[in-house]
Amino acid sequence: MSQVTVTIAGKTYRMACADGEEQHLEGLAASFDARIEEMRAAAGEIGDMRLHVMAAITLADELSEAKKRIASLEREMDEMKRFYSAGDHRIQVAEARFAESIQRVTERIERLARSLNAPVQE
Template sequence: MAEVDFSIGHKSYKLACQEGEERLLKRAAALLDNEAQHILEQAGRMPEPRLLLLAGLMLAERTTAFEDRALTAERELSRLKTNPARVEVPVVPASLSEAMAEMAARAEALAQKAEEQLPR
């Protein structure tokens, strides 16, 4: 088993985890520590159990908000898949396409002529 050292608030911890889970544990601890630091900045020093409880509740609240947003997005995606909006693409008249191609050719010819006239 691997061991990971980390800090939350004002205390250091060492926790065992499965091999390969170290990065995940460190990331989770960093999130909890970030919340704990915000609490300590606002409220000052407090007992460890209370700090961990408040930080955990703040993360749980944020997670719930993300879950709600994900559920709303999934519902909207499902709605769009079952009833896609009709999109109409205008047809570009052939005469306009030809005129644009001719303008592009003229622009290229002018650019080449300008390059030829540049001093070397």
């Protein structure tokens, strides 16, 4: 387990994280700190706790919208997979019919060739 020190709204916090996740945690903390600073600039001094809650709710809202978008894209991808699967089936059916037609034409040509090569009866 690793330890990192992050600063959010001017306060320092020591946090534990999995080995190798240090930069990720520091980046998340920096992003949260930036969000708080944006809100502080827009709303003025309204208290740290309120700013933290507002920033957290804003991020939760963005996460919720991202989850909805991901779910929508997954449904769209599933629809496309079904469409292309149906298309693959239609292609396979068409190829089978085409192969049958070629087989019938081949048989007909062979019959014609045999009849042309047959001895003439007088």
